[in-house]
Amino acid sequence: MNAPVSMGMMPELSDQELRRFGRHLIMPEFGIEGQRALKAGSVLLIGLGGLGSPASLYLAAAGIGRIGLVDADVVEETNLQRQIAHGYKVLGTLKNASAEARMLDLNPDVVIERHDVRLSIDNALDLISQYDVVIDGTDNFPTRYLVNDTCVKLGKPNVFGGVLRFDGQLSVFDARHGPCYRCMFPEAPPVEFAPNCAEAGVLGVMPGVIGALQATEAIKLISGIGSPMIGRMLIYDGLDLSFTTVQLAKDESCPTCSKAPEDIVLKETVMVCAAPVGRTISGEKLQERLAARDDMIIVDVRNPSEWLSGRIAGSRAFSKPDLEQVLQDTGETDLPKDRDLVLVCQSGMRSSAVIKSLAAAGYLPSRLYNLDNGMNAWSGAVETE
Template sequence: MPTIKIPTPLRAYTGGKAEVSVNGETVGAALADLLSQYPELRQHLYNGETLRNFVNIFIGEEDIRYRDGLDTPLEPNDSLRIIPSIAGGAIELIAPESVELSHDEIRRYSRHLIMPEVGIQGQRKLKRSSVLLIGTGGLGSPLALYLTAAGIGRLGLVDYDVVDETNLQRQVIHYTSDVGKPKLESAAAKLSDINPYILIEKHNTPLTSANALEIMRNYDVIIDGTDNFPTRYLVNDACVLLGKPNVYGSIFRFEGQLSVFYAKEGPCYRCLFPEPPPPGLVPSCAEGGVLGILPGTIGTLQATEAIKLILGIGQPLIGRMLLYDALSMTFDTIRLRKNPNCPVCGPNPSITTLIDYEEFCGVPAHDRSDYKEKNVQHNVRSISVHDLKARLDAGAQVVILDVREPHEWEISAIEGSLRIPKGQVVARAAEIPRDVEVVVQCKSGVRSRDAILMLQQLGFTNLVNLAGGINAWAREIDPSLPIY
């Protein structure tokens, strides 16, 4: 009997199962059987009767798009894998000439120099190279630390956020004493102490369509350490337009993805994911969580791929994607192909300049965007925690709908709230009153907004979003509740 491996973001809809046995002689029949067992998966996999563009199905290492699609026949022991989007050989990028190593550097890098695959010439390549790291958070922390220690000559950092306590569980370049400081300043101080022989360049700005090409064009290798879809597509398209390799990594809960997208020699990110998922369908790490050690694993592997590209050794992950599952402690590799109809790297591209990626993805690229503006943009009414408290104190008839996951309710909750996880609000819509005002609440206001948009499609007109979520309630109304 064939099986289908379920990625972490979708396991909430399969009762937590990581693998499901199905009946069917074709991929389409197997998916139909999966949906008969777990109907709530349909909205995540299909748009009507068509498989969504941000969902890919693999049999072993093979993408079904390059076989017979949903009509691809199955053998009884075949294992299918659903690959959703989550926020070749060696190439010679750097010549070793024109830089020398000091005696102090030779001693520092001696463990590299005694390896024939690196040696003096390879270390000179590293010193002459330049790498742009986009983000100094979960993935960016191990990336920056190890690239600095390895002797990358010029390391550019793009970030404009500040260190928050919630970062410290996984962003190991930042310390408790750094809370409240700009991440760039925090990271640069550590990196300069690790290796004073390299140049750290700080770009304290959001990466946007207006500045991406100017910032990125002066670096040899671009590394994507972002956590949102607009910036991910922006980085991909800019790398294609500039002819730069893009070392990609993404993480969610217990799973990670890793690849090298280099349009000169293989596919780009859009070849695999032509378009992003609809807003709210795939949660971010801030909403869904991430195992603290996971970015260390994936970020270190990204650093490895960048160093291989610079040295011109080994087989970079061009045309392949590495999939990591920390729970089963497995690494799997799937093969990727260049899409001849790709709108950015195909022979007849329709994207020849950078576009508005927030509009393309339907979500803001930066968490620090004004929250009220997001609600207005999505036609969602909001209420502040102070206004909600005043209404409750006045005895107004208000229902609070908490759409977080059950394990989050154990952390903190507003007493008396109706609790339905976001993934179940459509199926359980009958439990939600329509004749009184319903204030929808999550951790920070993002999932609750998405839940409102889904319920509005069912005709609900009495829904209001709690701006800032339960964290704002804990911060401003009830300090006895923890903030997480």
């Protein structure tokens, strides 16, 4: 069992609370101490959209004592396909106001602190410092990096969730005990590799799954039960209903969490466009070429643990850090320049970055292929060991 995040005075529970939380109290691993820890605890929920909708309702229902809401948007009709904290009756009103009303109806004792603003470098430190745990429910990279950097600087756990199309991701970034978001993704990807739900679409129930899991992690952190997802990333594939957990390592040269807190400077993340390099190949097309015994070489640039947990049969492991290190040290790799290379990662993002590095090292862009959507979209043969 972990120590609860909130180490303040444990409040007593009222008779109404003892009734309402009865299903919690009868579990010996949770019990009255777990419930009192939740009441003493606080969560800052950033974004009251698809992820924030289920997270806000479950946090209030579970008995978290104080919940901050950060959102400046109003409810629009196109939100209602997934943002179930809201509804037609509140179209045009602030999402924070809508969520607050639903949360107080579930639990009149929860203290809701509305921050009807966008998170920015001017308010992030002040807002995040007031809470025990942060839930990032945003869908844009600038806010995601700002939440990450602020949480690292302040030593707060950041419950990260992301959804796109039919996929979801979840992790707990707590730089005191594990990696941070920048250990995985040091800088924002180019705009064209960073679509949001408005551009790429999302199945409405996907944020419901991930948002509920974010609430679970926040409840675990505050009550001290179970093992939080620190140093691990859950990858949820809704189409074949698979949950995969990959280990995440701390990057000792991470631009954020390798620094002392006082040296971390919050900065605006600017999304830039980059001209795509190389070609894209679909999973179906790659299967066709493999079936035709094409002599292309498949290079998997994921981390060794990801490669071991499942890879395209016959693919070669050459992780992005290793490959970039070799290029940096020697200016070349042992990958042939006269064969078609198919670069593969989990989502297609890291492999596209590797393609740029290879092109810069003299590989013909016309021989470099990026597997579209990476292993997330691969439906062909997979080998493991």
